[in-house]
Structure formats: structure tokens, C-alpha cells
Amino acid sequence: MVTTRNSRSDVVAAAGRLFAEKGYHGTSMRDLGRELGLLGSSLYSHVDSKQDLLVSVVEDGARLFQASATASLGTDGSASDRLRALISGHVDVVLDNLDVSRTFLNEARMLDDRHRAKVIEERDRYEAAFRRVLSDGAGDGSFRDDIDPKTASIFILSMLNAIDRWYRPGGALSREQLVEELSLFVIDGLG
Amino acid sequence: MVTTRNSRSDVVAAAGRLFAEKGYHGTSMRDLGRELGLLGSSLYSHVDSKQDLLVSVVEDGARLFQASATASLGTDGSASDRLRALISGHVDVVLDNLDVSRTFLNEARMLDDRHRAKVIEERDRYEAAFRRVLSDGAGDGSFRDDIDPKTASIFILSMLNAIDRWYRPGGALSREQLVEELSLFVIDGLG
DNA sequence: CCTACCGATCGGTAGG
DNA sequence: CCTACCGATCGGTAGG
Numbered sequence: 020m021v022t023t024r025n026s027r028s029d030v031v032a033a034a035g036r037l038f039a040e041k042g043y044h045g046t047s048m049r050d051l052g053r054e055l056g057l058l059g060s061s062l063y064s065h066v067d068s069k070q071d072l073l074v075s076v077v078e079d080g081a082r083l084f085q086a087s088a089t090a091s092l093g094t095d096g097s098a099s100d101r102l103r104a105l106i107s108g109h110v111d112v113v114l115d116n117l118d119v120s121r122t123f124l125n126e127a128r129m130l131d132d133r134h135r136a137k138v139i140e141e142r143d144r145y146e147a148a149f150r151r152v153l154s155d156g157a158g159d160g161s162f163r164d165d166i167d168p169k170t171a172s173i174f175i176l177s178m179l180n181a182i183d184r185w186y187r188p189g190g191a192l193s194r195e196q197l198v199e200e201l202s203l204f205v206i207d208g209l210g
Numbered sequence: 211m212v213t214t215r216n217s218r219s220d221v222v223a224a225a226g227r228l229f230a231e232k233g234y235h236g237t238s239m240r241d242l243g244r245e246l247g248l249l250g251s252s253l254y255s256h257v258d259s260k261q262d263l264l265v266s267v268v269e270d271g272a273r274l275f276q277a278s279a280t281a282s283l284g285t286d287g288s289a290s291d292r293l294r295a296l297i298s299g300h301v302d303v304v305l306d307n308l309d310v311s312r313t314f315l316n317e318a319r320m321l322d323d324r325h326r327a328k329v330i331e332e333r334d335r336y337e338a339a340f341r342r343v344l345s346d347g348a349g350d351g352s353f354r355d356d357i358d359p360k361t362a363s364i365f366i367l368s369m370l371n372a373i374d375r376w377y378r379p380g381g382a383l384s385r386e387q388l389v390e391e392l393s394l395f396v397i398d399g400l401g
Numbered sequence: 402c403c404t405a406c407c408g409a410t411c412g413g414t415a416g417g
Numbered sequence: 418c419c420t421a422c423c424g425a426t427c428g429g430t431a432g433g
Contacts, residue, residue: 181368208399
């Protein structure tokens with residue numbers, strides 16, 4: 020069979036694709052219908068509103084990043100090992116879920132106040148995983164202790180959250196090499 | 211006098227503000243008119259189209275970053291000094307022109323193909339300034355030479371291009387401290 | 402999931 | 418910069 024009815028998760032997945040590519044406000048419900056081979060009005064049997072779709076995509080993103088952080092913190096190993104696990108996990112989440120990640124990173128600000136506040140909270144919890152590992156490393160001598168874990172976390176996450184903007188799978192840099200370069204840069208710097 | 215007629219640059223400035231805050235597609239010409247105290251239709255005596263406004267804001271951004279890079283490369287000094295100048299210049303451009311920078315970074319992808327291609331070219335030229343300094347530094351022994359200047363440039367620019375998302379003037383970190391932390395992190399890393 | 406709509410809003414124009 | 422519009426498109430609904 021070539022055609023089947025779409026499920027709600029098909030609709031959410033397609034929404035992630037279009038939101039990532041053209042932005043939330045640049046995507047109409049008719050665009051989304053076309054992507055799925057049906058009319059815009061037919062989408063309302065799957066979702067309550069357009070916002071509803073954005074909420075679903077962004078919550079998927081939050082869940083993925085959170086799950087990755089939890090797994091990485093569960094690792095026993097040095098602070099460097101756990102930092103590397105966080106980096107590697109983040110890279111995997113982004114590259115295995117490009118549309119969701121892009122929507123999570125760029126379109127969450129289009130959410131209404133209530134949902135946006137929730138996302139900010141979830142991002143802060145995720146960032147806290149990085150802060151904790153950096154603090155641990157500063158405490159046990161793995162990392163220098165004159166560096167502010169909060170600021171350093173932001174710098175690291177800035178690098179990680181930009182990967183979707185430039186990395187091309189199949190290009191000169193393999194995923195493993197990317198993780199390696201990131202870890203090297205973060206831990207040793209240019210000097 | 212409290213009220214004067216708006217100039218074209220007033221309109222472009224207001225457009226930058228709204229595009230930065232609500233996105234290009236999230237801003238209507240009527241929104242923009244309201245911001246300036248006139249009707250949406252009245253804007254067309256200043257601009258040809260909504261796209262025209264986005265082009266102007268984004269080109270302003272490109273010019274600012276380019277000017278900063280040119281000034282920094284003109285510095286004579288070690289590779290570290292010039293890298294620090296590039297970082298400091300970038301921070302100044304972003305923090306002194308938040309709306310333009312945000313629009314340049316987040317909304318340029320909404321441009322039509324022709325203008326988007328131009329912006330990509332300009333960004334690449336700007337990135338080339340970073341690559342050159344990193345290459346110089348790898349050549350004269352200032353920086354390690356097992357690091358790829360292209361990848362490192364991307365990492366550094368990723369940190370710089372995220373500053374608008376989290377930095378709050380008047381907060382715990384002064385602008386000078388921000389530049390200091392960035393330079394330290396980039397050159398020495400965590401280790 | 403479609404037919405057949407709804408009121409609101411969109412970017413933009415003619416003519417002053 | 419306003420008045421007075423235009424056709425197109427928007428998110429969404431009723432009823433099947």
C-alpha cells in the first residue's frame with residue numbers, strides 16, 4: 020500500500036520539518052497539509068491548533084536532550100569522561116533529530132508565555148548537567164578552577180547548539196571526528 | 211517637538227527591532243506601522259516591499275561585522291592579539307547593535323535566494339578573517355598546529371554568535387570580563 | 402479526511 | 418502620510 024492515513028505523530032514530524040525549514044510563522048497549516056497530502060483543514064482532526072503542534076515538537080526536543088544528559092551523568096568516569104559523554108550525546112541528538120532540534124532551538128521563542136517558560140526551565144536543567152560536570156572537574160583537579168562553570172557551560176552549549184547550522188553528514192568531518200574536535204577544543208583550547 | 215516625520219532609516223531601525231523580537235514572518239507591516247505611529251500602508255512611501263526592509267537590516271549587519279574584522283586584522287600584534295581583537299570587536303558589534311545582529315543571525319535565511327547567497331558569501335568572508343589569524347598562529351607557534359583552523363573558527367564564531375541569546379548588560383559579567391572569559395576559554399581551554 | 406465555509410489579516414496599490 | 422481599497426491567504430469550524 021502506498022497511501023495510509025496519517026497519525027498524529029506523522030503530523031508532528033512533518034510540522035517539525037517545516038518549522039525547521041521555514042520557521043513557525045513561515046509555515047501555514049495549508050503548507051503542512053500539502054506536505055502530508057491532505058488539506059489544511061483536515062489537520063484539525065489530529066491537533067487542536069497550530070500552537071499545539073509547536074508545543075509537541077519542542078517538547079519532543081526537550082525530552083531528547085534531557086534523556087541524553089541523564090544517560091551521560093549516569094556514566095561513572097572522570098569529569099572529562101562525563102563531559103565528553105555529554106558532548107557526544109548532544110551531537111547525536113542534534114544529528115539524529117535535525118528537524119526537532121532546529122525547531123527546539125530556533126522556534127521555541129514563538130511559544131506562548133506559559134510554554135516558553137517551561138522550555139526555558141528545561142533548558143536550564145539541561146545546562147545544569149554541564150555545570151555540574153564542570154564543577155566536579157574543577158573540584159577534583161581535572162579542570163582549571165579559575166574558570167566559571169556557568170560561563171563555560173554556556174560557551175560549550177553555544178558550540179553544540181550551532182552544529183545544525185554548519186555540519187554536513189558525509190562531509191570532510193565524520194561524526195566521531197566532530198566529537199573529538201569539540202572535546203579537544205573545549206579541554207585544551209588553542210594554546 | 212514630539213512628533214516628526216519618520217525617515218527611511220527610522221523604518222529600517224524599527225524593522226530590525228521587530229524582526230529581532232518576533233521574527234520576519236511574525237512581523238506584519240501593520241505591526242511595523244504601529245511601532246512608528248503610522249499606518250502599515252504608509253510604509254510604502256519609504257520602502258518597496260517587506261523583503262526590502264529585511265535586506266536593509268541584514269546588509270547593515272553584514273557591514274558592521276565586516277568593518278570590525280577589517281579593523282582587527284589591521285592591528286599589528288601577535289596572532290593571539292589579533293584573535294582577541296576579533297573577539298572583542300565581535301562582542302562590541304553584537305552588544306551595540308542587538309536588533310540588527312539578531313536579525314542578521316536568525317532571519318537572513320528568510321531572504322530570497324539571491325540575497326541569501328550574498329549574505330552567505332559575506333559571512334564566509336568574515337569567517338575567513340578568523341581562519342587567517344588561526345593559521346598565522348599555528349604557523350608561528352602561538353597556537354597548536356594540530357588544530358584545523360576552519361573547524362576552530364566555526365567553534366569560536368558559534369560562541370560569539372550566541373552571545374545575544376544569553377548576555378545581559380548590567381549583569382554579573384561586564385563586557386570586558388566577557389571578552390576576557392572568551393579569550394581565555396578559546397586559547398587555554400578547560401584543561 | 403473532505404466540503405464548504407467564516408471573519409480576520411496579510412502585503413501591497415491608486416490617488417491624493 | 419492618509420483614505421480607501423484589492424485579491425490572496427491566514428487559522429480555524431460545522432457537519433458530514
